[in-house]
Amino acid sequence: MSCRGWDFAQTTAPMPWVGVYIAAASLVCSLAMAADVFWAFRHKRLGFPCKFFTLNATTLTLLAVAMKLPVDLATPMRGRTDQFAKLAGTVFMSTAMGNFMPSLGSIDDKEIFMNITALGILIITLVVNVYIQLGTGAIYCDLVAEQTAVTFLMLLVFVILSFSAITVPATKRYLEQKYSEIHKIASGEDLKETGNLTVQKLKEDVRKYWMMAETSNPQFVVARSVTCSASGAICFLTALILVEAVLRMFLMFPRPFSNLGAFSEYKWSTFFIFVIQSIGVGVGTIAIAFRWFTAIKLKCSEKRGKSYKTEFKTEAYWIERLVEWKESAFTLQIRHQKFRKLVHKMKNLILDFCIRVQIGIVVMSKSVQFFSIFFISWFLTCCHYCMGFRKKSTSTASDNGRKLESPSESKHSPRQDISFYVLHLEGEEELPLQITKNNSDATDRLIQMGREKQPIYLKGLLEKSIGFKEVARFDNDQVPSLDSEEHPNSWTLPVVTLTSIAIALPNIENHMVDHLVHSVSEGLLYVSTVERMLDNRALKDVKNAADIVWLGVDLFGKWLGEDLRRMATEGKTSKETLEKLADIATENVMECKIKMKGAQKKNWLIKQVASNSMYRISKTILLDYEDCNDLTDERLFDRLSVMISDILGACLTNLPRVIIMKLFCSAIEKKGRECPTCS
Structure with a gap:
């Protein structure tokens, strides 16, 4: 153009x-x-x-x-x-x-x-x-x-x-x-003694470590x-x-x-x-x-007690990094001595200038803060006065309210002094007096939030527990394993497998199945936290298999592609359903042994682990089914629910230990990212 x-x-x-x-x-x-x-x-x-x-x-x-x-x-x-x-x-x-x-x-x-x-x-x-x-x-x-x-x-x-x-x-x-x-x-x-923790002691530890972390x-x-x-x-x-x-x-x-x-x-x-x-x-x-x-x-x-000279002091940590750079050895390889000397002097001049600039910035920032305090202090004084007047005006009503409280409600444990656990830098000595109450209230709010947002479905399921007796009965040693390489059981995989079997049972009302799925979904959130903190690397493949299987069960009602809801409608008896699930698991394991090669080995390994779990648990339930002649579909569903409840309950007994382990986290970048009371 x-x-x-x-x-x-x-x-x-x-x-x-x-x-x-x-x-x-x-x-x-x-x-x-x-x-x-x-x-x-x-x-x-x-x-x-x-x-x-x-x-x-x-x-x-x-x-x-x-x-x-x-x-x-x-x-x-x-x-x-x-x-x-x-x-x-x-x-x-x-x-x-x-x-x-x-x-x-x-x-x-x-x-x-x-x-x-x-x-x-x-x-x-x-x-x-x-x-x-x-x-x-x-x-x-x-x-x-x-x-x-x-x-x-x-x-x-x-x-x-x-x-x-x-x-x-x-x-x-x-x-x-x-x-x-x-x-x-x-x-x-020591962490080994956390089994004797009381709820009150756990709350106190959470408050202390939350204060340190925050x-x-x-x-x-x-x-x-x-x-x-x-x-x-x-x-x-x-x-x-x-x-x-x-x-x-x-x-x-x-x-x-x-x-x-x-x-x-x-x-x-x-x-x-x-x-x-x-x-x-x-x-x-x-x-x-x-x-x-x-x-x-x-x-x-309220208790400042600082002179103006101390107030505008530049603390050591402001210039520590620059001083380290200045005192460090020069790394560039320069042959000529005059050039090395010149570069060294230039480096010191630049860093001296940066140190002076840093000191100037700190002094200027403290000046801005000082004048801000001067102009805003009257506003804070008015707020404190209004809040004090409000407390006095409502004191009578609050006293009457205390009289109406029951003895159990009026008894509160004394608030521990956690100002010792406030971490502050040089020049922040007044910080503990100002921030202790704010963070203590924040911790109490998080604990209260946990009380108000309790997992309703999970609580209902855990009430069926009969003392963890079923934890040792879901997997019978008499049932041979399909996998030559034995994988240890995690908490999650048996729960997912038992839930899949329960969904596939015939003649079970839909609302009962939905209630069980919601309960397990809430429970697995806590179980995953326990397994992640205990971090047994031998369970890595087992946990991956459980997570992938549960994703299909929860979202689509399918176990490794098998439609459990359709299986429930097509099945005549629970025994036939259990046998069908065991046969499907056997076919999956045989297929995995043939195709588990190369880049796809990880995917086939996950399928093999999940199928082996399904086979062993299905066969174990079949043995009990044959021993009990009057075991109806509803009673079998209830028994599976009790098994799931016992396994979840046994796993959740580790929560105090997990909370303490989360409190003992040492990497400072992780401080404040997550609270042990709400994660």
């Missing part, structure tokens, strides 16, 4: 859909931030941890797409909506970085370096392009002040984020060491740091600048969004970008503001 035939309108036609693509990427980021806010409110987590919107390659890619308008130098954007969309994009980026901050604690050193480097490239590109547009007049004079301030603050947030990432390994090491020291004191008894959770440590508090204040300020600019636009122009797309190739799509990114700024600012407020509240202790 020649240049004369070039149609400029045709080349710019896809631009609105590019804008839709930008809006979609911004929407995904906004939804992820909203999900973090919702999860934190739902679980009452003060640190607002990053579970969905974290610093990773996916999020950075989405942000790179969302920043298309601020970095666009080639496309003319002369409309008011276009200009505000550029400003909203810059503020959106600053808000995203503020939300990233706690996630630094949950990623390792290599990922931190790679992600911070990628984020730095994006930020530098964004800053340079914005200032080029400011210099060329592409950004109108009406928004020059706001855009300049927001871009500078965004760059400042990135610097704080980068230097905060340097301190994460040092804080992890320190807290890991402190956790191990307190763990030795708290553990007391206060040493790296995300919460970063969230309550002074740098996170300072970055939150800066991001909150950028959001206020965007609000000020929008309000000024509405005051200056009666119809600010008229003539959408008249001055830009992105046309109407810039309005949607502006709206979505503005909403994202609002949603993201919620978590930032609450982290900021939480850090200030934790600092507002």
